[in-house]
Amino acid sequence: MTRDTSPGRPIEAGTPLSLGLRLLDHQILGREQEMVGNVDDVALEDRDGRLVAVGLLRGPGAWAHRQPGALGRWGRAIWRRLDPREDPRPLVLPLDHVVAVGSAVHVDPWADSLLAGADGLELWLRRHVVGRIPGARGGDHPFGGDLPAVPQKETDLDLAPGAHLLSGLLGARVVRGDGSDAGRVVEVRAVQVTEMSSRVGPLLVTSVVHGPRRLGGELGYREDPRMGPLLLGSALRWWHRHDAETAWGDVRSVDWAASTVHLHERAGR
Amino acid sequence: MKRLFAVALGVLTAIGGFVDIGDLVTNAAVGSRFGLSLVWVVVVGVLGICVFAEMSGRVAAVSGRATFDLIRERLGPRVGLAALVGSMAVTFLTLTAEIGGVALALELASSVNYLLWVPVVGVLVWVVLWRVRFAVLENAFGLAGLALIVFAVAVWKLGPDWGALTAEATHPAVPATEDTTTYWFYAVALFGAAMTPYEVFFFSSGGVEEKWGADSLRTMRANVFVGFPLGGLLSVAIAAAAAIVLRPQGIEVSSLGQVALPVLAALGKVGLVLVLIGFFAATFGAACETGLSVGYSVAQYFGWQWGKFVEPLRAARFHTVVLLSCVAGVGILLTTVDPILVTEYSVVFSALALPLTYLPILVVANDRTYLGQHVNGRLANLLGTAYLVVVVVASAAAIPLMILTGAGQ
Numbered sequence: 001m002t003r004d005t006s007p008g009r010p011i012e013a014g015t016p017l018s019l020g021l022r023l024l025d026h027q028i029l030g031r032e033q034e035m036v037g038n039v040d041d042v043a044l045e046d047r048d049g050r051l052v053a054v055g056l057l058r059g060p061g062a063w064a065h066r067q068p069g070a071l072g073r074w075g076r077a078i079w080r081r082l083d084p085r086e087d088p089r090p091l092v093l094p095l096d097h098v099v100a101v102g103s104a105v106h107v108d109p110w111a112d113s114l115l116a117g118a119d120g121l122e123l124w125l126r127r128h129v130v131g132r133i134p135g136a137r138g139g140d141h142p143f144g145g146d147l148p149a150v151p152q153k154e155t156d157l158d159l160a161p162g163a164h165l166l167s168g169l170l171g172a173r174v175v176r177g178d179g180s181d182a183g184r185v186v187e188v189r190a191v192q193v194t195e196m197s198s199r200v201g202p203l204l205v206t207s208v209v210h211g212p213r214r215l216g217g218e219l220g221y222r223e224d225p226r227m228g229p230l231l232l233g234s235a236l237r238w239w240h241r242h243d244a245e246t247a248w249g250d251v252r253s254v255d256w257a258a259s260t261v262h263l264h265e266r267a268g269r
Numbered sequence: 270m271k272r273l274f275a276v277a278l279g280v281l282t283a284i285g286g287f288v289d290i291g292d293l294v295t296n297a298a299v300g301s302r303f304g305l306s307l308v309w310v311v312v313v314g315v316l317g318i319c320v321f322a323e324m325s326g327r328v329a330a331v332s333g334r335a336t337f338d339l340i341r342e343r344l345g346p347r348v349g350l351a352a353l354v355g356s357m358a359v360t361f362l363t364l365t366a367e368i369g370g371v372a373l374a375l376e377l378a379s380s381v382n383y384l385l386w387v388p389v390v391g392v393l394v395w396v397v398l399w400r401v402r403f404a405v406l407e408n409a410f411g412l413a414g415l416a417l418i419v420f421a422v423a424v425w426k427l428g429p430d431w432g433a434l435t436a437e438a439t440h441p442a443v444p445a446t447e448d449t450t451t452y453w454f455y456a457v458a459l460f461g462a463a464m465t466p467y468e469v470f471f472f473s474s475g476g477v478e479e480k481w482g483a484d485s486l487r488t489m490r491a492n493v494f495v496g497f498p499l500g501g502l503l504s505v506a507i508a509a510a511a512a513i514v515l516r517p518q519g520i521e522v523s524s525l526g527q528v529a530l531p532v533l534a535a536l537g538k539v540g541l542v543l544v545l546i547g548f549f550a551a552t553f554g555a556a557c558e559t560g561l562s563v564g565y566s567v568a569q570y571f572g573w574q575w576g577k578f579v580e581p582l583r584a585a586r587f588h589t590v591v592l593l594s595c596v597a598g599v600g601i602l603l604t605t606v607d608p609i610l611v612t613e614y615s616v617v618f619s620a621l622a623l624p625l626t627y628l629p630i631l632v633v634a635n636d637r638t639y640l641g642q643h644v645n646g647r648l649a650n651l652l653g654t655a656y657l658v659v660v661v662v663a664s665a666a667a668i669p670l671m672i673l674t675g676a677g678q
Contacts, residue, residue: 022638025341025342025345025346025349026342027334027338027342027569027572028572033333034574034579034583035568035572035573035574035575036572036574037571037572037573038341038570038571038572040346058572063346063571066345066346066347067346067347067350068347102332102638103332103333103334103638103639104333104334121586122573122574122585122586125585125586125589126582126585129585129589130581130582130585130588130589131582131585133399133581135399135400135581136580136581136582137580137581137582218343218344218345219343219629219632220343220632220636223638224636224637224638226637227635227636227637228635228644228645228650229631229635229645229650229651229653229654230650230654231654232631232632232654232657233635
């Protein structure tokens, strides 16, 4: 075992984290590097006029929400039908339980047992399919601890009323104060609310990047001007040459229902 | 000493594990119709898989993220899902072809109809994936696959006109008996056979299974840059053997038995025994790799626990996917569809599905937050960019060429 098993790169104090590139759709790892899902969405909350990322959504419900058209509707309908709860909502893991964000998102022991215990499909298959085949246990596996096989009682980790989703902000239309079009949101940047090294905690949204083109915006060429290969990098930077970054203070309001971001008069030039 | 042994073992299994049913059938078919005039495609394809596998192996070793993890992360859930469906379909088709290949090899050895072998092979593949340790699985079939070196021995024993063969390989031209679109269709098929996406899923996920770290990079590179080209040489030997023995007699390859004919002609029964061992090991090993790869790609897209380094109960969804693909593969073969035909389609669709899996790897291999000092150097980026173009062109050309030529008829 030679890989660095220490949790991923801690967030550097004061440096904004690009939520779309560095958090969304990343693997979530537990204490012993066990894989406990993907970041299927990020929960945002309004706090005194400021927008704060507060939690990670994980599970088929959040995943289906981001799929287009019939696929999304069917995905959600199937998930709701199969979930034993009366009114299932995707699980939200508070960012207080995220230890570090690197190539993967590392969570603390409380969170990994919670996430593992809420994996309905995995638990069902363990009990009814895989657990019944001889040889399902044993072998030299690296993880200690008990294996959850029965769903744990849900703690109240549903999406709070009035909370928003990062996927609703990414791709939203941006309109300047004079009513002119400023493209669509391609990236959202945020910093730690309280600077801690041991955990991430809530992230305060500091700016949005928006531009006329979304394609290729998730590849990461905006972040690092040295990132190659030269040809691909130049092509994508040229493609996104009209992208602009607007501080969150210059955002007048967000119409979540119409997925539109309204800027102040002076901003977004 | 131990390290040297590890490197040697890795290189040997990379050689033996390089060839699968797609390489066997496509190379023999091409050799019997086009001689060595398409060898340049094997060279291009092998260099391509080296570039692709080295990048994804490096990302896996340094950051611990396997290929499909990165595809979802950089392409998002929608395009990522399209990539998942496409490459899963191709990998599943390849799994079906490999199971069929094992059954055909057993038919050649036993004269019992392959359809009776198909369920047996399906169960065996699943049992291996369920219980056999990853390192055993990888090494045993890779080493046994080295038996395919008999193709090289056969070519040497047949004593061909080396000058004419070399001239044909180095000055490629469309043979007078074939038309240009068919020639290019087979070029795409050969490229797809060499650059099958599952090889990269398996290689990078295997790196995570075997807990590679930054200090494994040298061993990994030795596997890729020595093992893969030597495996590619086996592909060329298969084509050359077919060109020497089958082409003059006008035999077009449409069965696995015909692939073995040149070796039988050159080396007799001993050759036949070795060829059959080689066929069995190569196809069985590849069946295991593709079976795992289907599970790897789904699990990595959704973030599920995967891998053979945990007990099966801890990766229940992953093992369910693997089990279902084995069952479904057997089911498809039992419809009596020709496994050779499945193989031919699987290599063409491989070429089609490649860009969406290739692009995210090339991008992430340049990301300093993941790789630090191990990001792509100039050479890796030069080759990486060149192959991005090749991969896109081959993908765009695959379906039109298939329709125009009636799949190479």
